[in-house]
Amino acid sequence: MPVYRLNKNEISFPDPVLARPDGLLAAGGDLSTDRLLLAYTHGIFPWYNPGEEILWWCPKERFVIFPGEIHISRSMKKYMKKHELNLLLNRDFEDTMHRCRMKREYEQGTWITDEMETAYSRLHQAGYAMSVEAYEDGALAGGLYGVCIGRCFFGESMFSEKENGSKTALIAFASLLEQHNFVMIDCQFPTEHLQSMGGRTILWEEYVRLLEQGEASLHS
Numbered sequence: 001m002p003v004y005r006l007n008k009n010e011i012s013f014p015d016p017v018l019a020r021p022d023g024l025l026a027a028g029g030d031l032s033t034d035r036l037l038l039a040y041t042h043g044i045f046p047w048y049n050p051g052e053e054i055l056w057w058c059p060k061e062r063f064v065i066f067p068g069e070i071h072i073s074r075s076m077k078k079y080m081k082k083h084e085l086n087l088l089l090n091r092d093f094e095d096t097m098h099r100c101r102m103k104r105e106y107e108q109g110t111w112i113t114d115e116m117e118t119a120y121s122r123l124h125q126a127g128y129a130m131s132v133e134a135y136e137d138g139a140l141a142g143g144l145y146g147v148c149i150g151r152c153f154f155g156e157s158m159f160s161e162k163e164n165g166s167k168t169a170l171i172a173f174a175s176l177l178e179q180h181n182f183v184m185i186d187c188q189f190p191t192e193h194l195q196s197m198g199g200r201t202i203l204w205e206e207y208v209r210l211l212e213q214g215e216a217s218l219h220s
Helices: 032-038 073-080 093-107 116-125 165-179 204-218
Strands: 004-006 022-029 056-057 059-063 085-089 127-134 138-148 152-162 184-188 200-203
Touching: 004 165, 022 138, 032 138, 059 204, 085 165, 093 116, 093 127, 093 138, 093 152, 093 204, 116 127, 116 138, 127 165, 152 165, 152 204, 165 200, 200 204
Parallel strands: 004 022, 152 184
Antiparallel strands: 022 056, 059 184, 059 200, 085 127, 127 138, 138 152
8 A cells, every 4th residue: 555645835644544554654744733733633643763754653453541441550559659659740841752762762762853852842832742750759750741632642652760650650640631531542552561551452433433532622
């Protein structure tokens, strides 16, 4: 199947149902705020290696966490009881995103380039991207960042400065999202780490329904 070429001068995407079986939908375009917002509201996201052109993905099976279904293991519950834990939102978006980048570069390589950091910082300034930071006994333990549109959160990356730091941030954040009636945390692709925390795969039709449900709050 062909990969659709995007025009930088036209902010549009092909129908997501035209994505290849591996989820690749299109290439090219830019990371402008308007294009990123159009992408996320249709279940599309950028993901590409440094030095490559921008690649846009829309897998038909989506890996999500429903906020009310976050799984807390017995050992994690014990860990959380031993420490004073606090959650902050948007403590320092740029710093949190950069910490995610540095951790990934050190461990396995990263797609978080200078271009991506600049683009998501603009998205944050526009009110559509946010960072989440967990503190353990007064010290930064871990965090994550992503895109927030309506009552849908699209997770991008996580980091840990202490053992269980990213887990602590995700657990506390999921509880907060549940309180505010968020419909899902879109994790995009499955990982063992997120599966252990309650993530599961859903079909495209259910995913679209959740998108529509979450974005309906934008117009209410």
